[in-house]
Amino acid sequence: MNYAQIRSLDLSNGEGIGVALFVQGCHFHCPNCFNPETWDFNGGKEWTEEVKNKFLELANRPYIKRISILGGEPLAEENLDDVLDLVNRIRLSSPKKSVWLYTGFTYEEIMKYEYGTSYINNVNCEALRQAIFCQCDVLVDGKYIDSKRDLTLQYRGSDNQRLIDIQRSLQKGEIVLWQV
Ligand code: SF4
Numbered sequence: 001m002n003y004a005q006i007r008s009l010d011l012s013n014g015e016g017i018g019v020a021l022f023v024q025g026c027h028f029h030c031p032n033c034f035n036p037e038t039w040d041f042n043g044g045k046e047w048t049e050e051v052k053n054k055f056l057e058l059a060n061r062p063y064i065k066r067i068s069i070l071g072g073e074p075l076a077e078e079n080l081d082d083v084l085d086l087v088n089r090i091r092l093s094s095p096k097k098s099v100w101l102y103t104g105f106t107y108e109e110i111m112k113y114e115y116g117t118s119y120i121n122n123v124n125c126e127a128l129r130q131a132i133f134c135q136c137d138v139l140v141d142g143k144y145i146d147s148k149r150d151l152t153l154q155y156r157g158s159d160n161q162r163l164i165d166i167q168r169s170l171q172k173g174e175i176v177l178w179q180v
Contacts, residue, residue: 001025001082002044003051004037004072008058014100014138014155015180018066019058023047023083026073028104030144034157038072047082052089059094067094069136070102075110080128087135100155101136104143105129107164107175138178139164 002024007013010020022035024044029036037043045051059067067090074083090099103110110133113126133139140156140163148158155163168176 001047001079003047004044013068014066016065018068020068023072023074023079025076025078028143032146041078056093066098068100075103075105075129077125084132087132099136100138102140106141136166139166
């Protein structure tokens with residue numbers, strides 16, 4: 001995986017003081033995307049073991065309450081293995097911090113995978129997407145739609161995008177919106 005940027009102090013992509021990782025590469029190409037330089041999977045910088053450890057150190061600082069993973073597209077096939085490894089590591093090293101995941105996929109698209117489905121076509125990607133999602137706390141879902149742009153919205157760009165409380169949604173079996 002490549003990454004576009006690490007923010008060691010991030011106040012805009014989630015609640016409270018956080019760190020943010022912008023991964024590199026996105027297939028969606030939403031018109032008027034805020035970050036088109038992150039589309040090319042060959043762009044950005046290499047996500048090495050050393051960079052990952054540094055990011056985890058930044059996330060472990062006591063005043064950091066949130067870790068945001070965005071892009072680019074964290075759930076693009078090319079990024080799945082490294083993003084899953086990262087959330088696994090975050091859950092071990094920072095289990096109490098809130099993990100926010102931004103993706104162009106919707107909650108319904110991520111949830112459509114059912115365990116036990118045979119290993120064909122893109123099922124492996126779907127399983128990996130769901131495995132990442134299940135370990136996060138807040139999902140900001142859906143592609144950016146320019147005609148639905150709303151500058152008054154917190155933490156998202158267009159009003160089709162939802163802030164979803166992942167753990168409560170999984171418990172209830174239906175979407176529970178995240179609330180401050
Ligand atoms: S999903 Fe995000 S990064 Fe990808 S094109 Fe849309 S707004 Fe840009």
